[in-house]
Structures are given as C-alpha cells and as structure tokens.
Amino acid sequence: MLREFTDSTDIAMDGPALAARLDRDGYLFIRGLLPREAVREVRLRFLEIAARGGWIDPAHPLEASIAVPARACKDPEPAYLEVFREMWMLEELHRIKHHPNLVATFERIFGEAVLVHPLLVARNIFPQREDFDFTTGSHQDRIHIGGGTSYAAWTPLGECPRAKGSLIMAEGSHRRGVLDFRLARGAGGLELVDDFEGSWVGSDFSVGDVVIFADTIAHKALPNLSAELRQSFDARYQRLRDPVAEVSVATYGNMCGWDEMYAGWRQDDLKYYWRRQGARVVPFDRQYYDRRDAIAFELAERGDTLARDTLLRVVQRDPDDAKRARAEALLIRLDAACRAAE
Ligand SMILES: O=C(O)CCC(=O)C(=O)O
Incomplete structure (x- = not known):
C-alpha cells in the first residue's frame, strides 16, 4: 500500500520547520520548487540526445518521449553509456543542481553554508516489459555516497505520475542506520532485505516538483508502466564544513575528466567551484x-x-x-x- 507524501510546499520558506520534518519523516516533498522552464530546458536537451541515440520513436512528437522498446538499455551497459555520456556532460544539467531555489532550500534547512556535490546522477528508465525491467530497487544512498551526512534532491524531467515510475520513500526508515541488502536487478544493483510494508509514501510528480531525502532513508522507484522514457536527475547536498567523499567530486563513473567536460561549456562560474569553496575531500568508505x-x-x-x-x-x-x-x-x-x- 502506498500513502501520499506529506506535502511540505506550505513550509518551504521556513528552515526550522523543514529541518524538523526532514528529521521526523526522512524526506520533504515540495511542489514547484524548480521553475518549469528551467526543467524543460534540460529535458529538451536530454530528449534531443536520446532521439539521436535511437531511443525515441520518431513517429511521435519529440516531447511525447515515446521510447523504442527494441533499444531498451540500462546503466552501466556500454550501449547506455555511449548515449548517456553526452547527457551527463551537459552544462544545463550541472547548472540546474545549483538552481538558487534548491540551494536556498538547503541553506534554510542547514542554517549554514551548503556544498552541492559535483557528482550528480541522471536517469533514463525505459518502459518495463516482460524482457526488460530496470526499476530501481529499495536502497539507501549512504553506501554509494559516503562522506558526511548528505541529502538528495530528485526531480523528474517531465511529468511523472506514479505509473511512469516515480520515486517513493519508506517514511521514517532513515532512523535505522545502514540496513542489510542483497544483489538485485535495476538501477543501483541492490535491494534492501526488509520490505518496509506499510511505510511507503509517494505522489504523482509534476514538472518542478522535488523530493528531498536523507542518505539513510530506504527508497525505490515504481515500475515505468508507461510507453515513455522516464528521465530524472538526482543531486546531493551537504553542509560545507562536513567531509565529502572523493567519489562525489569525480565525474560519473569517471567517464571523462572535468577539463574535458568543461571544454564544451559556455560559462566558467561553475567550473571547479567546490575547490574555491574549500570542500574537505576524504577517501570513500x-x-x-x-x-x-x-x-x-x-x-x-x-x-x-x-x-x-x-x-x-x-x-x-x-x-x-x-x-x-x-x-x-x-x-x-x-x-x-x-x-x-x-
Ligand atoms: O530515479 C531512480 O530510479 C532512482 C533514484 C534514486 O534512487 C536516488 O536518487 O537515490
């Protein structure tokens, strides 16, 4: 059974209230936190690349994002990474994780300076079929992120009703520390042993809606039962004074060097920003x-x-x-x- 997220849109400007709710539930769901236009710009770039990669059915308008089932592939297969690489290197993608609305929300929650992780994840989840399923299993981010306590912000690129595979949370599970896991198919390649029956909460997402969550909350995606490619990104934020693991200041899967990526960017302000901020980088556990x-x-x-x-x-x-x-x-x-x- 899936209950609705508690909606925190009405307390979005109240730092102490956000912090208390995040501590209580392990997540915050805030509608319209990102402007639709900013998300749409990234989405269009993603769709153009996906179309060039043969992932999008040309018989439909690009913005309908209808996937070509025969081209279904997944991270970290080479066929996926070949197309994904261009998406991950996009300046617009990296710029949106620094959007003032996101950073100011974390500043309000922490009450102090924020470090935006240079590493972020973007996803292209093909529709679930009998012979293809890449639904993200339940997991905790802590084991992938390391460093000090961090929080994720997940948002879909495009409308994302539950049936298109939105993200759901096991409310309150962040209090139980790092839990037992096993290997599984799906993004991340792991799933938690506990099924968290009765704890799951989620919602249909509109463009700009964001769920923020703790690095120890159990969460997973619903299957993508639509005909569309489900695209999303998840970025991470922490207190600047806390240590950050070296994997979080590297490029995705070390797919390229930062210099190589920056060579295609128009602006310089976000290049190596974490070094200027004095981020405290430590080995990954x-x-x-x-x-x-x-x-x-x-x-x-x-x-x-x-x-x-x-x-x-x-x-x-x-x-x-x-x-x-x-x-x-x-x-x-x-x-x-x-x-x-x-
Ligand atoms: O988008 C997904 O399917 C998984 C996202 C996720 O698990 C995360 O952001 O930690």
Whole structure:
C-alpha cells in the first residue's frame, strides 16, 4: 500500500520547520520548487540526445518521449553509456543542481553554508516489459555516497505520475542506520532485505516538483508502466564544513575528466567551484561495496547472471586492479555460459 507524501510546499520558506520534518519523516516533498522552464530546458536537451541515440520513436512528437522498446538499455551497459555520456556532460544539467531555489532550500534547512556535490546522477528508465525491467530497487544512498551526512534532491524531467515510475520513500526508515541488502536487478544493483510494508509514501510528480531525502532513508522507484522514457536527475547536498567523499567530486563513473567536460561549456562560474569553496575531500568508505562485490563474486562463481551488473560496475569503476581482473574474468565466463544456453 502506498500513502501520499506529506506535502511540505506550505513550509518551504521556513528552515526550522523543514529541518524538523526532514528529521521526523526522512524526506520533504515540495511542489514547484524548480521553475518549469528551467526543467524543460534540460529535458529538451536530454530528449534531443536520446532521439539521436535511437531511443525515441520518431513517429511521435519529440516531447511525447515515446521510447523504442527494441533499444531498451540500462546503466552501466556500454550501449547506455555511449548515449548517456553526452547527457551527463551537459552544462544545463550541472547548472540546474545549483538552481538558487534548491540551494536556498538547503541553506534554510542547514542554517549554514551548503556544498552541492559535483557528482550528480541522471536517469533514463525505459518502459518495463516482460524482457526488460530496470526499476530501481529499495536502497539507501549512504553506501554509494559516503562522506558526511548528505541529502538528495530528485526531480523528474517531465511529468511523472506514479505509473511512469516515480520515486517513493519508506517514511521514517532513515532512523535505522545502514540496513542489510542483497544483489538485485535495476538501477543501483541492490535491494534492501526488509520490505518496509506499510511505510511507503509517494505522489504523482509534476514538472518542478522535488523530493528531498536523507542518505539513510530506504527508497525505490515504481515500475515505468508507461510507453515513455522516464528521465530524472538526482543531486546531493551537504553542509560545507562536513567531509565529502572523493567519489562525489569525480565525474560519473569517471567517464571523462572535468577539463574535458568543461571544454564544451559556455560559462566558467561553475567550473571547479567546490575547490574555491574549500570542500574537505576524504577517501570513500568502500566497506559496503566490498560486501556487495563479495556477494556478486560468489553468485557469479555459481553462474548466476544476477551478478552481471555488479561485475560491470567493478570492471568500470573499482580502483583495485586484482578485483577488476577477477570481475572481468567472471563476466566473460558468465556471458559465455549465457550464449551456450541460448
Ligand atoms: O530515479 C531512480 O530510479 C532512482 C533514484 C534514486 O534512487 C536516488 O536518487 O537515490
């Protein structure tokens, strides 16, 4: 059962009230926090790139964002990243996470200076089909983000009713610390063991509506049951004086260097801003990834394809040479076994 989000639009200018509610529920849902035009600009850029990548059905207007099911792909597959790379490097995408309405909201909540994480995530979720499902399973961000306490802001690029796969929260679950997880299909590649029955809250999102949430709240996406590509972005914010993990000041999956990305930008004000702000960068705590990867290695040794996406992530992103080599060998073995079974 899914209950409605508590709507915090009426207290959006009241810092102490926002902070108290965020502490109580683990999330804040604020309607119209971002201007529609600012979101629409990013959306159009995304759709143009998606169309060039063959993801959007040309038989419909671009803004209808009707997906081509045969081109369904997912992060971190190479076919996905090839198209996604251009989206992630867009100046407009990075600029919107600094939108004064977002930053001022976090300043009000913290009552002090805010660090906007340089890393942000953008998503393109193809419609769910019998042979394709990339619905984000329930997880906590803390294990992916590390550093000091941080908060996410998630917003869809375009209208996002529940049936198009909006994000939902397990109200109050942020109080329980880091919880047990297992490997799963879907964005993130993990899911929490607990099902949080009775705690789930969500809403239909209009363009500009934002959900802000704590890095220990359990959350997940609903399946995309529409014919459209569900696009969204999630950015992270923390107190400037708290430490930030090095992964959060790197580009997405280290897909490019910042200089390479900045070369295509028109303005300079957001280039390396966190260095000028004096962000305190610390090593990323890999303990949870080490646990995830150990599970994936064990499953892969047994020929379970559930391990595949995690192995891909290790190959693309892990700093440990031996671990990357082991993941690569297991991936080759898994794929050969799959081909033999076909
Ligand atoms: O957009 C999604 O499907 C997942 C987003 C998410 O889990 C997050 O922002 O932490």
